[in-house]
Amino acid sequence: MKRTVFIYAVLVLLIFGVFLLSLQMGTMTIAPLEVLRTFMGSGTEEHALVLFEFRLPRMVIALLVGTGLAISGAILQSISRNELADPGILGINAGAGLGVVLFIYFVQGSYTALGGTAFFLPIFAFVGALTAAFLIYTLAWKKGVTPIRLLLVGIGINAGFTAILIVFQLRMNPNDFMQATVWLNGDIWGATWHETLATLPWMVLLIPLVMMQAKTLNVMRLGDPSAVSLGIKVERTRRRLLVLAVMLAGASVAVGGAISFLGLVAPHIARRMVGPRHQVMIPTAAMIGALILLFSDMISRNILSPSEIPVGIVVAILGAPYFLYLLMKTP
Amino acid sequence: MVDETSPTAKQQLRSKPMAVIMIMMAGTILLICAIVLSMSLGAANITPGTVWQAIFAYDDLLTEHQIIHEIRLPRVVGAVLVGSFLAVSGALMQGMTRNALAEPSIIGITDGAALALAIMFAFFSSVSYTGFLFAAFIGAGVGTALVFLVGSLAKGGLTPAKLALAGVTIGAFLSAISSGIAIYFDVAQDLSFWFAGGLAGMDWHRLQLILPVVVIGMVIALWLARSITILSLGKDVAQGLGQRTGVVRTMGIIAVMLMTGAAVAVAGTIGFIGLVIPHITRAFVGLDYRYIVPCSAILGSLLLVVADIVARLVNAPYETPVGAITALIGVPFFLYLARREGRGV
Numbered sequence: 001m002k003r004t005v006f007i008y009a010v011l012v013l014l015i016f017g018v019f020l021l022s023l024q025m026g027t028m029t030i031a032p033l034e035v036l037r038t039f040m041g042s043g044t045e046e047h048a049l050v051l052f053e054f055r056l057p058r059m060v061i062a063l064l065v066g067t068g069l070a071i072s073g074a075i076l077q078s079i080s081r082n083e084l085a086d087p088g089i090l091g092i093n094a095g096a097g098l099g100v101v102l103f104i105y106f107v108q109g110s111y112t113a114l115g116g117t118a119f120f121l122p123i124f125a126f127v128g129a130l131t132a133a134f135l136i137y138t139l140a141w142k143k144g145v146t147p148i149r150l151l152l153v154g155i156g157i158n159a160g161f162t163a164i165l166i167v168f169q170l171r172m173n174p175n176d177f178m179q180a181t182v183w184l185n186g187d188i189w190g191a192t193w194h195e196t197l198a199t200l201p202w203m204v205l206l207i208p209l210v211m212m213q214a215k216t217l218n219v220m221r222l223g224d225p226s227a228v229s230l231g232i233k234v235e236r237t238r239r240r241l242l243v244l245a246v247m248l249a250g251a252s253v254a255v256g257g258a259i260s261f262l263g264l265v266a267p268h269i270a271r272r273m274v275g276p277r278h279q280v281m282i283p284t285a286a287m288i289g290a291l292i293l294l295f296s297d298m299i300s301r302n303i304l305s306p307s308e309i310p311v312g313i314v315v316a317i318l319g320a321p322y323f324l325y326l327l328m329k330t331p
Numbered sequence: 332m333v334d335e336t337s338p339t340a341k342q343q344l345r346s347k348p349m350a351v352i353m354i355m356m357a358g359t360i361l362l363i364c365a366i367v368l369s370m371s372l373g374a375a376n377i378t379p380g381t382v383w384q385a386i387f388a389y390d391d392l393l394t395e396h397q398i399i400h401e402i403r404l405p406r407v408v409g410a411v412l413v414g415s416f417l418a419v420s421g422a423l424m425q426g427m428t429r430n431a432l433a434e435p436s437i438i439g440i441t442d443g444a445a446l447a448l449a450i451m452f453a454f455f456s457s458v459s460y461t462g463f464l465f466a467a468f469i470g471a472g473v474g475t476a477l478v479f480l481v482g483s484l485a486k487g488g489l490t491p492a493k494l495a496l497a498g499v500t501i502g503a504f505l506s507a508i509s510s511g512i513a514i515y516f517d518v519a520q521d522l523s524f525w526f527a528g529g530l531a532g533m534d535w536h537r538l539q540l541i542l543p544v545v546v547i548g549m550v551i552a553l554w555l556a557r558s559i560t561i562l563s564l565g566k567d568v569a570q571g572l573g574q575r576t577g578v579v580r581t582m583g584i585i586a587v588m589l590m591t592g593a594a595v596a597v598a599g600t601i602g603f604i605g606l607v608i609p610h611i612t613r614a615f616v617g618l619d620y621r622y623i624v625p626c627s628a629i630l631g632s633l634l635l636v637v638a639d640i641v642a643r644l645v646n647a648p649y650e651t652p653v654g655a656i657t658a659l660i661g662v663p664f665f666l667y668l669a670r671r672e673g674r675g676v
Contacts, residue, residue: 083492084430084437084499142670152610152669156662159603163658166523170652174520181519185510261503268496309511316507320500327497328485 004280007273011287015063018291022059022298023051058191061255062297062311063290064199065188066262068252070289071210073263074270074282075245078221079238080147086264087249089154090242091132093258094161096250099128100183101168104176121183122195126254132161133246137239144235146224186259186312188297195255202251207286210244214278217241221276259312262289265323272326292319350615351622358629365636366411370403372640401534409533410639411632412545413598416590418631419552421605422612422623426559427583428491434606435591437498438584442505443474444595448525449509453516460532464540464596471592477501479584490566494580526599530639531650533597541593548590549628555583556620563618603658604631607665614668634661 023035030038030047037043038051069087076085087093103124137145140153169180216237219227227234249263270285296314303309370382377385377395384390385399420435427433435441447470451463458466482497513519558579561569569576594601608631609623616622638656645651 082430084495139666139670149669153666155606156665156669159606159658159665160662162602163655163662166652167655170523177520177523178514178517181510181514181523185514261500261507264499264503304515309514313507313511313514316503317511320504320507323500324481324497327493327500328481 004274007284008287011284011291015287015291015294018295018298019059022294023055025298025302026050026055027301053192057193057196058188058297059294060196061188061191061199062293064196064203065252065256065259066266066289066291066293067207067286068199068203068248068289069256069259069263069293070266070270070285071207071282072245072249072252073265073289074267074278074285075210075217075241075248076263077267078217078278079241079245080151081221081223082147082151083268084264085151086260087245087253088158088258088260088263089151090246090249091136091154091157091161092129092246092249092253093260094158094165095132096125096129096253097184097258098132098161098165098168099124099126101165101172101180102128104180105168105172122198122254125257126250129250129253130246132157133242133250137242145238147238182310183257185257185310186315187257187310188255191255199251199255202247206244206248206251210241210248210282211279213237213241213244214282217278217282218276221278256293257310257312259293259315261312261316261319262292265319266292269323269326347615347617347622350617351626354612354615354626355629358626358633362411362629362633362636365633365640366407369407369410369636369640370399373398373403373643405535405538406530406533406639407636408538409530409597410635412538412541413530413594413601414604414632414635415628416545416548416594416631417601417604417635418608418612418627419549419624420587420591420594421607422609422620422627423552423555423559423583423587424605425609426563426620426623427580428495429563429565430491430495433495435587437495437502438587439474439478439498439501439505440471440588440591441474441595441600442502442509443470443472443477444468444592445522445526445600446470446474446505446509446512449512449518449522452518452521453512456518461536461540464537467596468592471595472588474501474505475584475588475592479581529650529653530598537597541597544589544593548586548593551582551586552590552624555579555586556624559583559620559624560618563620599654601635601654601657603654603661604634607661608634611661611665611668 020032020035024030024032028050030050034043034047035051038047043051072087072092073085076087076089077083080089100121103121107120107124136150136154136157139157140146140150142149169177172180216232219230219232220234220237220241224234227237253259266289267281267285269288270281274280274284292315293311296318297311299318300309300311300314303314367379367382371377371379375395375398377399381395382399385393385396386404389400390396391400417435421433424433424435424437444467447466448463451458451466455462478494478498478501481501482494485493485497509522510519513522558569558574561572561574562576562579566576569579591605608627612623612627612630616626634657635653638653638660641660642651642653642656645656
């Protein structure tokens with residue numbers, strides 16, 4: 001218990017520290033004192049614009065998306081009982097990716113004049129993600145859904161969607177291709193308050209629902225027979241948890257692009273830090289996800305400034321070595 | 332983790348000799364038909380009779396004979412080899428890691444090759460084709476070695492779960508770096524074209540380069556098949572039966588690296604075959620890898636030869652990425668199998 005509190009405290013402090021650091025750093029460096037003054041309302045107009053309209057929405061998005069992907073991954077690893085499961089397995093990334101590629105291929109040209117990209121792209125991504133997840137669940141349904149069938153159908157649909165995606169992507173002109181590639185590598189550049197406000201309600205609503213299921217998740221992780229004998233309606237519970245995971249990941253991917261590695265790795269890191277009990281593991285995973293994404297976003301903005309690299313790339317480059325270290329250290 | 336000791340899995344362990352014979356015979360016949368079809372269809376349609384003559388009574392004055400000999404024959408041989416490589420590699424991976432999601436690319440092969448190619452495209456784009464080929468192969472080897480090294484250095488040794496996790500992590504790491512290079516140096520589309528997979532440029536020269544690998548990789552795979560079956564029951568069982576699991580795994584990974592590395596180097600990433608053909612084969616012949624390995628090889632070749640025909644014809648004269656076609660042909664069939672009860676694909 002003491003250890004848990006300690007880990008929580010450290011994570012919160014780290015997130016807070018990175019948050020403060022991230023506010024200052026960017027193409028335009030703003031001194032800590034200036035940041036404070038701007039927040040008090042007495043800073044320059046230029047600083048206020050950069051902080052409130054560019055950096056803050058983007059950082060909030062990073063926190064939300066990191067949290068969403070991490071929790072979604074934690075749920076999926078437990079109900080599929082597979083170490084390699086992540087939101088991508090439910091077709092979230094492939095579905096959202098296909099939605100985005102179709103949007104860029106067919107629709108974008110006719111909307112750019114209206115500045116429609118920023119508004120429509122997340123919607124296409126979200127619809128694509130939900131479509132893929134729905135397809136996978138219905139096709140895996142046969143008097144109930146077993147975890148292994150869910151995984152297998154997930155593989156199949158993922159492969160199919162990715163194939164269609166490649167066919168369209170290779171027919172694009174180089175500009176569109178670049179835009180699609182950047183999106184597929186995870187991207188939170190254009191984040192505005194508009195997107196932040198669209199994502200926030202999902203998280204506020206869904207995360208408490210997940211936490212209410214934490215005990216059930218502990219049991220589900222033991223396998224269907226144990227869960228049934230402990231009085232859990234396995235099928236209905238699994239469906240409910242799946243819907244939660246899909247919603248969380250879908251909302252995250254819609255604004256954050258296909259950030260693939262985070263959902264896989266955050267729950268693993270959390271489990272190695274605090275053990276497998278979901279009451280503790282899920283909040284830890286959420287904080288780790290938020291921390292990694294916030295930090296990666298800061299790096300991706302600054303390392304090749306003024307040009308940016310997709311945040312998903314930074315997540316993998318930063319997260320992988322640490323995870324490998326954990327993997328080698330723990331038996 | 333897939334629980335392969337469940338009651339249904341035990342039932343499947345009984346081999347199904349009839350199914351094996353059926354697949355071997357029917358698969359081979361279908362494969363031969365597909366090969367003949369593949370050689371006679373194309374921009375110039377050539378009758379099967381002429382195909383026969385071109386192979387067994389080659390006359391280099393006839394254009395048709397030249398087309399067969401220089402373009403179509405190497406291409407179809409390439410498809411047969413690459414298809415079987417990928418399928419067998421996938422079967423070995425799934426057997427060794429006991430994970431239904433395992434495929435050759437999860438041990439860093441594809442991503443290692445991709446990184447090597449990204450570096451080549453960005454910095455040494457004037458190098459010859461053979462240079463690229465070797466770079467891809469070396470990249471594949473380095474990726475695999477990294478995964479294997481990290482997995483082995485881990486406390487508690489190389490467990491299947493660790494191998495899979497280390498593979499996915501290193502894969503993500505390498506592919507992130509190559510995406511970064513690709514985006515920064517603006518070579519993303521070049522890289523994608525290479526990786527979309529294609530048998531278009533297959534010629535005798537490339538086939539010669541991968542021929543030694545064919546022999547070594549396949550021999551190891553067939554020789555290991557029996558041990559893999561035991562290993563797929565779990566490490567404890569395997570060790571209890573006196574198996575040196577470390578040796579089996581190392582040999583298995585070398586075989587996978589050789590075969591997938593060669594396939595990626597000559598034909599890009601052709602997805603789906605390595606992941607799905609072993610599942611399909613297992614649904615037919617049970618869990619004995621002595622049957623799974625050769626049957627996977629035949630079915631993998633068959634799928635790739637057919638997919639290559641479709642890729643050439645569906646949008647002629649342009650070629651559609653063959654990796655996309657293998658997925659589109661394979662997915663419906665795979666979904667059907669996944670839904671069948673009691674087979675537990």
